[in-house]
Amino acid sequence: MRKQYSAVAIAMLSTLAATTAQAQDAARIQTKVLGNDNQPVLVQFNAEGKMAYRGVDAGQVLRQQLALTTADQMVQRTVETDQLGFTHQKFAQYYQGIRVEHADYTVHAKSGVIESISGDFEKVSGLSTTPALNESAALSRALAHVGARQYMWQTNEANAAEFAPQGELVIVRDLRQNAETGPLVLAWKFNVYAAQPISRALIYVDARTGQVVLQDNIIKHAAATGTFATAYSGTRTINDGTTTGGYFLREGTTRGLGIETYNCRKGNSYTSATDFIDADNNWTSAEYNNANFDNVAGDAHVGAQATYDYWKNVHGRNSYDNAGAKIKSYVHFDDVPGGTGYENAYWDGVRMTYGDGASRFRPLTALDVCGHEIGHAVCEKTANLTYANESGAMNEGLSDIWGASIEAYAVSNLGFTSGGVKAKSTWLIGEEIDKQQAALRSMSDPKSLGQPAYYKGQYWAPLSSAPSDANDQGGVHTNSGVLNHWYYILAVGKSGTNEGGNTYSVTGVGIDAAAKITFRMESVYMTASSNYAQARTYAIQAATDLYGAGSAQVIAVTNAWYAVGVGASYTGGGTTPPPTSTTYCTIKGSSQSYEWIDLVQLGSINRTSGKDAGYYNGTALSTSVAAGSSQTVYFSAGFTSTAYTEYWKVYIDYNRNGVFTDAGELVVSGSSASAGTLSATFTVPSTARSGSTVMRVLMSDNSATSSCGTFSYGEAEDYTLNITGGAALTGPTTLAGDATPLGNEAASTLQVYPNPATDALHLVLPGNAEATSVVLSDVRGARVNGATLRNGTLDISGLAKGMYTLSVSDGQKVFHQRFVKE
Template sequence: MMLGSLAATTAQAQDAARIQNKVLGEDNQPVLVQFSAEGKAAYRGVEGAQVLRQQLALTNADQMVKRHVETDQLGFTHEKFAQYYQGIRVEHADYTVHAKGGTVESISGDFEKISGLSTTPSMSASAALTRALAHVGATKYMWQTGEADAASFRPEGELVFVRDARVSNAKSPIVLAWKFNVYAAAPISRAYIYVDARTGEVVLQDNIIKHTAATGTFATAYSGTRTFNDGTTTGGYFLREGTTRGLGIETYNCKKGNSYTAATDFVDADNSWTEYNNANFDNVAGDAHVGAQATYDYWKNIHGRNSYDNAGAKIKSYVHFDDTPGDGVGYENAYWNGSVMTYGDGATRFRPLTSLDVCGHEIGHAVCEKTANLTYSNESGAMNEGLSDIWGASIEAYAVASLGFTSGGVKAKSTWLIGEEIDKQQAALRSMSDPKSLGQPAYYKGVNWYTGTGDNGGVHTNSGVLNHWYYILAVGKSGTNEGGGVYSVTGVGLDAAAKITFRMESVYMVASSTYSQARTYAIQAATDLYGSTSAQVKAVTDAWFAVGVGAASGGTTTPTYCTSKGTSQSYEYIDLVNWGSINRSSGSDAGYYNGTALSTSVGAGTSQTIYFSAGFPTGTAYTEYWKIYIDYNQNGVFTDAGELVVSGSSSSSGTLSSTITVPTTAKSGSTRVRFIMSDNSATTSCNSYSYGETEDYTINITGGTLAPPAITSLTGGSTVLGNEQARVLEVYPNPATNQLRLTLPGQATSVQITDVRGARMTNVSLADGQVDISRLAKGMYTISVSNGEKVFHQRFVKE
């Protein structure tokens, strides 16, 4: 037994020595693991699947199936794997092994820890499809149109595991679901629809068609007179460029209809196309065509990418599209449908939607689909939209600077405005330099942040945070953010910002990535490109801090903190943390919540009152031990003198408070504060413990330089001071075998012990402050002790 324990401990120590840095997601699974020199040596020449099996602790039920391998311009190979559980695809869960010269440098991605889920559906695919179609609610579907290839659009069900997106956090349940690709013709939509294979409820809609807005020539309409490549045909020239750019660029005329197969070529006899500047706005065909060419050129010349799929895919565009022909109203949108670009002519809100940044935006969705494939809902969907805005802006700037594009429409081109040339009613659709001016947030979960379910969880609103991060990274900015944090970012320029962002998207991001994970991956991308101590890494980190995601650099890379997590929240969890602008009420967060994107500003030498409370789902308030740590010297640990700032215990469900003084010598800048609530007084800042929860947040210290404050105890409600004589129930030893000793205010007058079912135990006795538990069976129990005035509760284990 001793030898077995020693062997296990040695193996764990060896594994830990191989790891230089590990970043955990909100589900406490690693999203990035970087290996030390020892780890790189150990994993040299080792297959990626073996590395993942060891580092992700895969079971026999887990499979990581290799999808493909890519090699980038830095000499890295990226071996990409898809996760399966019991042979069924775990949707959006992918992991990548990054190696250089045959040595594994790091791994990154999303791994879903699954156990005990059934692989047998309770509902047939046909019954689930009926539910999916009812959810879409279209009047006609593509397979019903009579088009030549209509039958190919009929959905086929695929069984997958997927998170229920109706619960928009990392703790949402994973369910077995039928997945359908549903393409509707009227009204136009295309999405993956996931139907719970047990209940028949739609748990996720992941849009394939992604719109520019909620409803968005030759002498082009928007970019002046452009020369372009086309082809020859009967009667003259048509808008089909051969294979100069990948497999070609082609543009077609839907003639105000909604059929792709009925679309025709634009043809011009002398290749001057001047007659297309007409009342029908046929000149927008030129915008779509040169926009697609400029987009191809940008990806090829800046990122070395051959079309959106890096395999030369043909870019086909359709203009004069109308979703409901004959209604007299033009189509107020543009979209990528998974294979082609589609542009409407606009109506009351928009001019024809073929402006250059819209072209770049929509083809950006195609790039995302072929790389990170970010799920189109909530934070991942917002970043999907944000990345498309980033590429729309970058392509517009590139075309103006490098290709000589000019402004030819009603409005001038502006890099940091999206859709400025097509919008009839306001300055633009979105502003990357000032998101709040057009209704978007410039700060994570700040002003204008959308929390509802509309627009797939606010994907066109909450994208403002990523947009503003990119603007700050490229151009630079100084100021005070909404969390009170002071920042100053020196811009790295559009070229470097774009390279960092695309590496973040194409190498590290996965379908389920969050803003917090995007920060981790952007810093890693900048490290790969420019080095860990580079100005670019500092700018990336500080730009994220400016928009409320993570801490500032402090001149160095952000420290990595140890793991702290409760394994069970059946009886208690943290339900409130309130400190300045941090004010979060919550239910159970599965043992750990990463709230570092939430921050408040505090002055060195000032008195600060912190409020917090416990939630008790069973209705019984147990004695809980609270500890609050602040990393005042920002060195990545909480073990330095004075960093345990609050310590005490309470059996209250009310709001507790504690007043601390921030030392005048605390280091200025952003740092981490950790709240721990545990049923075990021995719980420290870095360990896994049985019952309770840990939550991390960020404070921004101003005016400080480093000093140990006194430990502060809890006050408020029925709280007990941790440094005074005990005023709550303590039981020891715990676990116990025969006798349980009690410490409480006053003298115990009666006791009651119940098991985990709530059944009362009668075979116990109380004498001289001790309880005889020798006749209890092994297991977990709750003891309730009265002192004649108050009843106290505590849990213990009988061995």
Template sequence: MTNKYSAAALLLFASFASAQAQDAARIANKVLGNDGQPELVQFTAEGKAAMRGLSGDQVLRQQLALTKADQMMQRTAETDQLGFVHQRFAQYYQGIRVEHADYLVHSKGGAVESINGDFDRISGLDVNPSVSQKAALNSALAHIGARTYMWQTAEANAESFKPTGELVIVRDRRAGENGPRVLAWKFNVYAAAPVSRAFIYVDAHTSQVVLQDDIIKHAAATGTFATAYSGSRSFTDGTTTGGYFLREGTTRGLGIETYNCKKGNSYTAAVDFIDADNNWTATEYNNANFDNVAGDAHVGAQATYDYWKNVHGRNSYDNAGAKIKSYVHFDDTPATAAGYENAYWNGSVMTYGDGATRFRPLTSLDVCGHEIGHAVCEKTANLTYSNESGAMNEGLSDIWGASIEAYAVGTLGFTSGGVKAKSTWLIGEEIDKVQAALRSMSDPKSLGQPAYYKGVNWYTGTGDNGGVHTNSGVLNHWYYILAVGKSGTNEGGGVYNVTGVGIDAAAKITYRMESVYMVASSTYAQARSYAIQAATDLYGAGSAQVTAVTNAWFAVGVGAAAGGTTPPPATAYCTSKGTSQAYEYVKLVQLGNINRTSGADAGYYNGTATSTSVAAGSSQTITYQTGFTGTAYAEYFRIYADWNQNGVFTDAGETLVSSTNTAAVTTTRSASFTVPTTAKNGPTRLRVVMSDNSATNSCGTYSYGETEDYTISVTGGTITAPTLTGDAPTRSELRTLSMFPNPATDVLNLSLSDNAAITSVMVNDLRGARVSGATFGEGTLHIGGLAKGMYTLTVSDGQKVYHQRFVKE
């Protein structure tokens, strides 16, 4: 029986469910921090439409569920070159600044795309100080303990340096980075002897100093370390009682710190490396413990931070200055004394083993960049670590490892100091004792990876999370081709010719693909679309960079080439299947990289994702075996290869095996064949048919037995011409819009590539609103009446619309 209370509860539940549904419809993605507060919110089209017209602080009030005690005050508003407007807001609680808590609103064309930042949920905090400003300053000065302060000197402006207190809310860092929020007096204290300058925060209720934030960071020092892999490097570290240690303060974000696990597996038991004179020489550190690799981890982390900051404008891996901690001499099983053959990012810190039989200590520069690249991915696309998304997660880390190594060598002056020389397109070359490197981006197949999507070496099993360290080769090779350029014929028979855009442009395109467009479940096909869009955002539709991106994907077997060409279309093959496997089935097929042992597969197994490469004219041996459930019977094998890729196996030379042995054979059988010199390049169907009936051929159903299909990739044979699809483009579709100069002061000259007439011109501001003050005539747009800033230009020829951005100076 329903009473008024249960009815009310149902109403409340319905209201809650409705709010949840609305939230789900409007929010594409929400990431919560450890405190349960949103760190990132991305909106759907419905969400953007619902918030159109709201100011940035109104959006934050709605999305962060601000109370009357919470305020967001805009600090800055910046517009980037892509037309995104980024508003930065400072958090206040009851009118008092919450120190270091900022939130950003990102919008484009008047629509809010996303918000992100650090918001502290504060309640019940007493904001009335019980310690006076004067008493708090005395505590601050006692904490500094200088002999003379700047306001006590004879400098003409000395009085201006006398500290004035500001009430703020700040974390008590004595309790760690996530210490409790307290009300504090903030002072800018400038000491003359000894010299120092810092923000000092004094608890406004206890007079205790809770934080010192150095402005003059003289505690940091410049040392020299004879590293294991990068020669002698100058680097920034810190001072401590008795010497110097591998801790850089806040020069780079919240700092770079490197610790010694002492061949143990405890982070909390790790200690500092300390040097007496800050000259970390080979005599001291190139020892049996490989202590010189601590320098590699430290300068590697610094170089990685510098790369992300200087090339991509990213402040550490989380874009919020996160501290980068590295732990060397880690061993997960110290009792065995075998050495730890791995390096990894555990979600918060870097961990490096010393290696053993396979690896040298795993602190090489590209490994540092690779592992911290996982942290960047975690904070951006957060690609799920399995199958294609996991392979791209690994591939992106290889891309960043290679790019950071190239940046460090070319810009920062890193050298090769170890057993092997640095090589941009080899990953882990300096640490590998067994082979040339872990992976090759220029030639993935040379080290067991695929260079072509679902081609040779593509892994289809469940191990290694679906082959994430193998199938990453496709993304690696795409990046190499995009950066350097390459021409040739791919495994699908497609001819390509890619002009490289350089590693800088390739990196910018890849970073935007990862950080702006990719999502956790992204596939290779989606990555292609995202990369093309990223290149379009950065360099414009139809640009050389967009063409290179598109054709590089085509080269590795993902999607069509620029201009409408596609890989050869998939060929349809007839059905072949056994109706019963009660007595026998195909147990083994082995040819090159195809090596499958199995039980019954219900009459047919599609193994076309598994492939091996064969050269035209080469001799090959295929091994096969029948499996029996009980008594062995006489079985017949027919094995075919569609060398001309026409969809049938009846052409001359396409029957590789036609066994006539009528005896019951339980052991493996083998047969040799020669790949025709006339075989077409690219994927070729291999069909294995096993039946108890000697009349069974390549098509149709049969009584007892099984069929299995695989792929042979032919190289060195005849070339299959790419197939053109779609109608020829019209003249309008081929046109491009040119404008100059940009930036402009008074006039902007506009023209279409084939001198077609421009029928209309419209100028919009970054919110998407049309603006007046600009007139067009005879190829010239007069913009003298516009305010300074960035605008969007919309031009039409009556058939096609063109969009460009320009800056009015």
């Protein structure tokens, strides 16, 4: 007989189901960071076991975590896989089918499992999507706001087809009322390109009132080989092409779709620009160092080539859009044809444009200026930071960072020299073109050139509720000094007392690591509306992705932000760095799906815990141990279900030299399959140096795991010991209780061969175990069918070419491995 339920009972069951689902969702969350609007900017998930979200669940995860309504839509824009193996699905927010400007969210997954989501979500409610103002009337308001004498589409017919503005209805924040949190309005969006005076910007016109609520500047501010005697970088080898009469500055497809440089002949028409042509491909100083500064064409050309090479070789990026986009440069530009010199350089969304300068600047084709401007193109294709207030300041700061990094790269790796009137200096921006002072900006000492080195400190320009050219769009060229100085401190290191009265000490990580962290912050995590506080969160996450939690790089990133007044100093989640200047090698377990350290106790150190993502920096927790004393350390493993044999090692750096490999420093070594509390006793040697040192506790499913590096299953934890005295040295001890001796080492990872493979892939599991199930997924994490397993061999003949991830189970653990199908 079918059971009958009352309406009340059904409601109770529904409530119970909803509550259970909410509890499960909450259990999945490891960390959640909220923005000023109380919406999440970063959510990290437990990426292991049955609670993990799969990559194919991206839409469901966004709907749950952002509490989307039926009026909200998240539309996937791109899917990218980075060099760390992360897949990033980027979504654009829409409300009732209308784009919400600057609101984007990204789902970050690895091996088919969602690890985090990040971005900016705007909570829209009750907003009418019917405009009171039509497109034509709104365009008139936009043009009146710009107030140019001539627009690009008015110069000739070809430009009319390319540049005539087309209106789009969007939802955007009206920043006039509040520089950071103005109300959301329905607006017409136009891309307006002015020819006299030069400007290009996205103009947003309120579709109800006709008022301009935001201006987002696009122009951010005002297969042959030859040699070129450039103005700023000496004689350089160039790649160019052949044409009638000799050679011209058009490289073919050696670098993406090409690098091309043109001559505007002191005019403002791109369609009328001509080629520079040299008869013998030896562009000498005698020919080009003339009254017209024609030698700067070589600077623009080699600058674009060096910039392409930097992004390709350092960041694995194919041109500014990562799709090989052609880089076009136009020199001898003047906004007034035949004028007295244009004092600017800019990226307009399509091309580079350089003026010849006048009273303030020399021709603006110096290498760091080129790298800076193309850096705006990179930002446009990644974070697309809105060019106003804090997001605009970071847009400018990132371009300075890339200008400095590209200059340093070209000098160190491409042999660039200083050929102009000033020497190249990594941490000065525009030093070679500035006639009136040392440079435009200083990253090492921003205040020396009128920029802030501290968030909202001296020289900080107030944010504006009406960003405009008159207030530098809310101080974008001034407040960028904070990001510039953070990058300098991160790369080089610095100690001192900041304007907040706080002392700091940062050990630099080098410009290469600093650049990788910064670009991951920009390209993976930042969104159009990111502010300084969010940049800190994202930079720390980027460093964690690249170098591991608690790494020297994470510590440096955090403390560099602290130095410039953004956020607290490094604590490691309640901890501080070791109370010693010694830097230790990093260590981390890759998976805690089945086992982790859940107890470490020695003296006053007594910590119970769950999973710590493979490593826990507990050096803020300390205990004193007298030299010569006998000490007992207690520890235990947590297991998801089955208790596996785990190999335990405890190291103490007795001589405080930064390594754990000296004789007698492995004080515990043994194995156990127990979930109970284990213990081991050791004696502190008489030769131990007095003072603070580090004790490292390691638990791994592989006996060969050492004191440094990344291993498969398990965790490691660091603590501080304060040592004094003298006693006899003793060697490693075995575990007490139910500990067992070390066994024979066995492989602990899935092995596949051949790799790449064409038809068949052979699988070898740890201990030659039998595979009970196989799951195949593509780079997006989506499950793929079409492969069959028989007797340890996977038939992949029916798969399309590409990269795949295998998840193979032996009935208990799941092992992952990648392979390529050819």
